[in-house]
Structure formats: C-alpha cells, structure tokens
Amino acid sequence: MSTTTQDRILAQLQKAGGRFLSGEEMAARLGISRNAVWKAITALRERGYTIEAVPRRGYRLAAAPDRPFAAEVLRDLPGPRAWQVEYMATVASTNDEARRRAQEGAPEGLVVVAEEQTGGRGRRGRSWLSPPGLGIWCSLVLRPPLAPREVLPLGLLTAAAARAALAAETGLPAAIKWPNDLVLPDGLKLGGILIEMGAEAERVHYVIAGIGINVNQQAEDFPGPLAATATSLRLALGRPVPRVPLLRCLLVELARRYQAALAQGFGPVLDEVRNHCITLGQWVRVESDGRPWHGRALDLTVDGALLVLPEKAAEPVTLYAGDVSIRPAPGGGR
C-alpha cells in the first residue's frame, strides 16, 4: 500500500496519542505545505476521524471511526505476520477479490476487508448476507507449505482463532460447529469461515481464509428464514460492538496459531477445537451426496474430519465433507 499524505498525517496524529500537533510542525516533518496538511485533515474528517483544531495549538486526534481501514487495523499490531490490509467500501465477495490478488502474486498476510459484500458466499456456493458496516467481512491470503489434505485442519484453525477472538473481545461463550460455523451454545450462528484454495495435487499455492462475523445487526437485519438461525454480537450482548478491535484481535489470534501449526503441526489447535466444538457428543443429521442419515458425533480425527457413529452401526464413519446439523437424541435418551 502506498503511504499517502493522508496516511502520514494520520500516523503523526496517532503517534501523538491525543496531544496537539501544530500544522506547521507536521508540514515541516513531512516536507509538505501547510495547505497540504489542511487538505489531509479535511479528508480524514470525511473518512470519519474526529480531529480537533485549536488556534495556536494545532490538531489533535480525538476519536477514530470504527471502520476497518488499514491504518486502524494495523496500528501497533503485534505478531509475527507481515499483514497488509486492503480496505474496500463494497465488493462482490472478499474471497473472490483475495483469490484474484493471490493469483496475481499477492503475498501471504494480505487481508481484503470490505464494509459490504454484495455477493458474499458461504460453503457450497450458498449466499452470505453481508450488509454494509454491520459485520466483519474479510478474506486472508495465506501461503502455507501444506498439502491440500492439510487445508481442512487449517480451516478449523481459522475457526478456533475467530472463536477465541469473539470470546476475548465480548465475553460471549462462542463455540464452533464443525466444520466452519461460529455459534452460540444454542446453535445460533454468529459467523462462518469459508476456506478456498488454489493448489497442485500435493502442494498448496494459496489458501483464502474468508471470515464473516455478524457484529452489529439488529433483529430486522436478518430477513425471513435467517431470523431463526442467525444472530449478531449486538443482539447477544444488547449493545453495539466495535469492529476494529475484534478484527485486530482475530488477526493476532490467527497468526499465533498459524505459526505454531506450521512449526509443530495441528495437534494443539485440534485439541482447542475439540474443547469448543458443540458438534462433538451430539446426535447429528448428516447430508453428503444424497441420502441423509443420523448418528452420533464422536471426535475429530487428526485430519480434522468428523468421526460419526451411524445409528445402528458398529463402525464409525470418517466425514470429510457434508452438512452436519445437530438433532435431539432419538427417543429422548442417548
């Protein structure tokens, strides 16, 4: 990303930490005119920054907007990854955009984040409602040295990082529904993960980790059938939730787990998923290529697959794909 005058002025104000900076001083530091400083301040205000101006004292950053601009998301972000944030007001699908960038050679760590997706997607080509300003709609470009078979655990890792960020930032008992949903304990959906890849048979070229989190929707923002299955952090907490700290937390949690998995394998993060997975131990309805069937979800395999013991069967089935919904135990018992 090019550092524009606007970004540089913003960085100065952020660094001043709420103290006043004179326009003259900023102009001198950046080697630009005072008029250019004033223009940048105006543009920043238009983007939602609250900047006080007091004669003879200068400018002061009073408040930043809760919008996932690169400057906000990346500010002092810890962690080993070289994140880049590409902020877009509106996009058809952040996954498609990130994939396009990846195919053009974008490096690992690019985050495409949009206020709105007009054609947001979930698994299996389902649509994902992504209204402007109300959620985190973003996609990360990763380039892990993995085989395609290892991308399923990477998806679970992404879900684990998002779940941890949700829990840390809101205190909600967020959980994972295998393989890719972020839910409340009652199963209402807070968000989801969509992992896509470009790969050779034995080696991944890139992975796109798409993350959608319902943050500030109100009840009326979930039309029709969604109202029965989806919720938002705001609805669960009864107050609006700032998006930028949540996204920052998510990137930090993700980077930590990603580095650990590449160094030591997916064992620890799969244990974390086991501890927070509402699917395990439950009766489930499975739909994969055709006829649905019922069984009990026993465990995750080392590959991230779901081990399900079908009703009236002696041997469990290893499930790599498919729709799994949680059902009451048959006959009320186990």
Place this chain on the structure above:
Amino acid sequence: MSTTTQDRILAQLQKAGGRFLSGEEMAARLGISRNAVWKAITALRERGYTIEAVPRRGYRLAAAPDRPFAAEVLRDLPGPRAWQVEYMATVASTNDEARRRAQEGAPEGLVVVAEEQTGGRGRRGRSWLSPPGLGIWCSLVLRPPLAPREVLPLGLLTAAAARAALAAETGLPAAIKWPNDLVLPDGLKLGGILIEMGAEAERVHYVIAGIGINVNQQAEDFPGPLAATATSLRLALGRPVPRVPLLRCLLVELARRYQAALAQGFGPVLDEVRNHCITLGQWVRVESDGRPWHGRALDLTVDGALLVLPEKAAEPVTLYAGDVSIRPAPGGGR
C-alpha cells in the same frame, strides 16, 4: 463450440469416408451458396487438409493433418464423457487457460489443447518446454465430486491413463515415476502430468489435469541439461508418431478410469499404477522442505502417497509431496 461452415463442410467430407461429394450437393444440404462451399474448402486446405477436387465429381477428403483440431480429436470418439476441444495455436500455458475457463464456469470435459506453450509449467512452478507441433500439450477441466485429499489419486489416475495410451499407441514400455512423470524404463522422461485445483477445504470446485507428452522432438530439440533427462516418442521409436490418435486414445483411457473411480473408488487404478510404477522397490533420494534423505520406496498408500522406508529407520514415512529421484542401491546391494 460454434459449428462454423468450415466445420460442417469438414463433417460432410469426413462422413463420406473418402468418396467424392459434389459442391452443389454440399451447398444444398447446408443451405449455403456454392461460393461459400468453395471458400470453406480453401480455408480447410490452409489448415492442412488435403482435399482433392475433380470436375463433375466434386470434392474428396484425401488426408487430414495431424493437428489436434477439435474436429479431428472428437471424430467418433467413444466413451461416456461429453468432451469439448478448444484448439489454440499458441498459449502461455494450457493449465492457466483451462483454469480461467473453469473459473468462468466451463463444464467438465473441456480440453484445451495447444500446438505450442510459451510458458508451459511443470510441478512446483518449473518450466516445461513445449515447442510448436512437436508434442501433446493439453489441459482437461474436470469437476469430480471429491475432497481435495482425493486429488492426489486423481493425478495418478491421469498418469495411468496417459501411460496406457502411450503403450497402446506406440508399443513402448512406458512407465510412471511417482507421482506424475511418464518415463521409459531407463527413467528418461516422455511426459508429465500437472494437476491443479480450485477447491473449498472439503470439496473440489474443479480440477485441471494438465498433460504434456514429448511426441516428435528430435535430439536437437532438447537443449542443454534436458538432453540428459528427456526423450520423445520419436527418439524412442526412430519414427515420427501421429499426435491425434494418441490424444484420442488418451481421452478414451482417461474417461474409462475416471468413471470407474467415481463409481467404485481409486483401488483398481492404484493397483494399475503399482504395476507400472518404476519408483516402487527402488532406492530413492527424497527432497521435501529442505534436507534430502535416502530410503527405499515400498508401496503406494490408499491415498496415492508414497511409502518410503528411510535408510537406517524402522518405520516407513508416508510421502504426500516432494521430489523423489531413483538412486542406485547403497554399496551396490539390494
């Protein structure tokens, strides 16, 4: 593919099987002018078709060029697949072109075939020399209902089909070097397979099966270091080999195995690969993420991975990726 007047005239001539057809008759059948027939005949001659013209008898197809035009490749092609052939004189990479088509929604069965690739690729981004007219450079779009982990055996299936076609059309004892090379028993490379995919974590969107076969190169067509490792069918047989029958045979062999694998799994085709794999039973040098090591290649797993027993180790290693080269046994033993 749109059926042009040229294609329709060609189809008439092909159907006549070497008999004469009058221009008047063809014009009437197709509802076009005699002048349009003459123009199409001229264009077909320019594409390499030998078409005799005798006054009062008409036109006769005496010979077709050995070029992988759709009309040649697809003529009376048996097999259950709805193949489509997209012929290109030159392209950077048939895999890239096929991927672009797949992302735009191209159906399963599209074959992108080029006379020449200017940026042909092998595994791991290596270049693949694809001089004009001398080989089969093609990429197939497949849309199998598989998980990404099942694409490795699909690559072996493609190699098995190509190997069978080479053996059937030339009588050469073609073999497979795990995972994707087509070789002679001495290890000289006749061709290779490059499998790429677009996928979700648990489901394939499309697979691109790229196939490159060195057909009619002469010694001087393999520059520098390639001369020591590569060969062509022509060099192995001492005569030029027509490309169109080979490509047709390959598509038929591939369709048969693909249908069988989707219906019954990869077991039988993995057995076929075992029977024709020069890697198995050999001492190999393995290079995967860093330090090379040596061992003995024991078998293929049900996933298509290579089971290698490292020198001085008790437990075999399952290899999903990496470069495996065949070496003489250490100390001249075994």
